[in-house]
Amino acid sequence: MSKAHIPTYDICSLSMGKPAAEDVLVARFTDYLAAHQDIHFPHRHSFYHLACFTKGNGSHTIDFERFPVKAGQLYFMIPGQVHSWFFEGKTEGYVVNVSASFFNSFLQDAEYVERFPFFSGVSTEGVVQLPKQAVAVVAELFEKMLREIDGEEAYGHDMLRLLLMEMFIQVGRATRRGSAKQEAPHNYVLLRNFRKLVEQHYMQLHLPKDYAALLYVTPNYLNAFCRHMLGKSAGEIIRDRVLLEAKRLLINADISISTIAYQLSFADNSYFTKFFKKYAGITPEEFRKNIS
Template sequence: MRGTGPVKQPIQRYYLYGDQHSDVDLDFLHVEPIRDRSGAHDWIIRPHAHPDHVQILFIAQGGGWLRVEDREFDIPTPSLMVIPSAMVHEIRFEPGTDGHVITAAVGYVNFVAHGDSRLVDAVMYPGTYALSGTDVWAEGVRDAFDWMHREFVWSAPGRKPAIIAQMLRILVALLRLRSENAARSQQAGADRDYALFSRYRELLEQNFRTEKGMEYYAASLGVTPPRLNAACKAKAGRTASEMLHERLVIEAKRYLLYTEMTVAEIGHDIGFDDPAYFSRFFSRRAGEAPGAYRMSARKQRSGG
């Protein structure tokens, strides 16, 4: 745990870290270099929250870590950080960290998003988003923050729409980063499903004659039966049990078609001690009794 431990004092709630105000309107927006406030506090931002305000940070150089409620995030470079409103958070920056921080009222974000809920959602979840290796252009993000800060500290014609334009660029960048992260997570999940599915098929091939319980297969693979079923359904469209039953029926059909073994012998060979139970099992899944299948399959094979 890298945090400062249990907070013994009441959680401070600031509009800007270290400033107490109560009359900030819904259009409230503030932009400043990270060093202005964090550097003055030895690069340590202690646990606090911003009521009704979100923070978006661009980290150009440096790094550190962020803790929001009970979650911790490393801060890569370059990256964007999101701290949603009312969430208790603390930050430990590396000394000399460079970048900008935007503090914006939720109402201002809604105004800039102009009814696009995806843009609002982009600042509703805490996290850090590395820019390297993504489709989001890091220099474009840097430019948006730099431009917003320049507009914020001076007054010129078109200042407000210029700030809105840069805020919109930043929200779109966050939306795209979140989408890319979601796609990577989905792909990673798909890859994990495939790996588990492949291991299950190998284990099934080795043990389908002797092991009929999903608990055995799941335990051997180090997962729960529901997790195994989820992977099989994702990659094969069938549960793990259905795959086992299909493999048993395929093996039984091979024996019925290519050997003279009795139905009871075939059932015993693939793990059914009760011939009657094996016949019922086969009939339910093949649509006909073992003997009937043997006759029809051999007739079809001989061209009769």
């Protein structure tokens, strides 16, 4: 295993040979793969990464969870997620790389994009299998984006923003129609706020009561709410985030296991090892060996 960190790419480093655009890239997947043949190895992005498959087989791994590649499938990834892929045969589709700030000059609410469930940062929620009737609609939006980014019309970036927002809404509608239940809007707000707090504080705060206090609810309410919305307790969601970060850190062989335990606020290395083995099924040392 390399002792270097997992590489983190920015949009300019994946510019497809055109003048580097700092905010957005749209390309056909075959062209993207041909231009960047080394990016099937594990890596991160500093931007939002969208992949849509219209043809192909193989697997795509996001944050150590493997998904089979299928036609009509979209992958939504937020900055910082670790992913890699292994394709079998020819893979076709589209890819969009877009910076977190791309919509800031366009939307009054800078956090609007984060409201879509596929941008939660949870790998299973970021993989969307489109219903048949939605595939053609979404593919046409990607085609319009390609024409827009290759053209020289005025307000090109604004049109790309509109097309991306339409695509997010179309996918959001298609996935929500498939849900058995329709939740009240304030439930999604509370869930989003809880997840945001976990993302900010998971290294220091490991107990549901800490987050319940920040959200002005009781620990029992927070646990029941999370079970209702996600089928998991608040403690499980916090634990999953800590475990994910432990796996990400363990990939870098330069960081000792005791240092990782300290970074994640475990009392000692032994406690961290017990935690990791209980929930990952193997010790941190075994995980490192398997990844190599």
